[in-house]
Amino acid sequence: MSTNTITEQMTAAGQAIEHDSFAIIDREAGPHAYTAAQWPVVRRMIHASGDFAFNGLAEFHPDAIDAGLSAILRGGTPIVADVEMICVGLSASRLAHFGLRTRHYIADADVIERAHAEGSTRAVQAMRKAHRQGELDGAIVAIGNAPTAVLELLRLIRDDNVRPALVIGLPVGFVSAAESKDLLAASTLVPWIVVRGRKGGSTLVVAAIHALLALAEDRQRHGG
Numbered sequence: 001m002s003t004n005t006i007t008e009q010m011t012a013a014g015q016a017i018e019h020d021s022f023a024i025i026d027r028e029a030g031p032h033a034y035t036a037a038q039w040p041v042v043r044r045m046i047h048a049s050g051d052f053a054f055n056g057l058a059e060f061h062p063d064a065i066d067a068g069l070s071a072i073l074r075g076g077t078p079i080v081a082d083v084e085m086i087c088v089g090l091s092a093s094r095l096a097h098f099g100l101r102t103r104h105y106i107a108d109a110d111v112i113e114r115a116h117a118e119g120s121t122r123a124v125q126a127m128r129k130a131h132r133q134g135e136l137d138g139a140i141v142a143i144g145n146a147p148t149a150v151l152e153l154l155r156l157i158r159d160d161n162v163r164p165a166l167v168i169g170l171p172v173g174f175v176s177a178a179e180s181k182d183l184l185a186a187s188t189l190v191p192w193i194v195v196r197g198r199k200g201g202s203t204l205v206v207a208a209i210h211a212l213l214a215l216a217e218d219r220q221r222h223g224g
Contacts, residue, residue, distance in 0.1 A: 144202035
């Protein structure tokens with residue numbers, strides 16, 4: 001059983017339920033091709049959704065886990081989200097332990113104004129504002145809702161040399177969601193985590209980040 005303290009449930013009963021859930025997932029998931037570091041991320045996605053399809057749909061850039069853990073352990077790393085739901089869903093105490101801060105710009109008045117003026121989406125303008133604010137380089141960019149946020153981020157990576165530490169690109173939906181993730185997974189310029197197809201969502205992004213935080217605490221405890 002894990003000896004993490006910061007990234008565990010806060011009560012013994014909560015910890016027991018979570019550990020039992022993980023054990024059931026491990027038992028029922030069957031064989032998989034994920035590494036020992038990747039599987040906890042996939043397992044938390046399954047835990048958050050009750051959907052074993054993520055065993056296979058989730059894919060990782062070869063450097064994704066190490067890049068994410070380095071960004072977390074560095075401290076002060078911004079987590080730039082496409083929607084507020086991700087920021088609200090993340091554990092404040094776990095973020096504080098690593099000195100992490102969340103950012104989202106989707107509801108800012110200037111973002112909305114520019115989206116109307118340019119005939120684009122708020123998600124596009126929010127990514128552009130994050131870039132103007134200097135928030136994207138070295139950040140963990142967490143996208144669970146808007147495919148257009150992924151597409152704009154890829155443009156910024158290509159055209160403006162933006163370099164996030166890790167992109168967790170899990171937008172959900174029927175218009176451009178699968179396509180945007182395919183394009184992200186084709187990128188060799190930044191590490192990424194994706195879920196192929198239409199499935200995704202902010203809950204899965206939160207689950208992935210919480211899994212990375214748990215891995216980071218384990219590495220921190222062992223001086224890695």
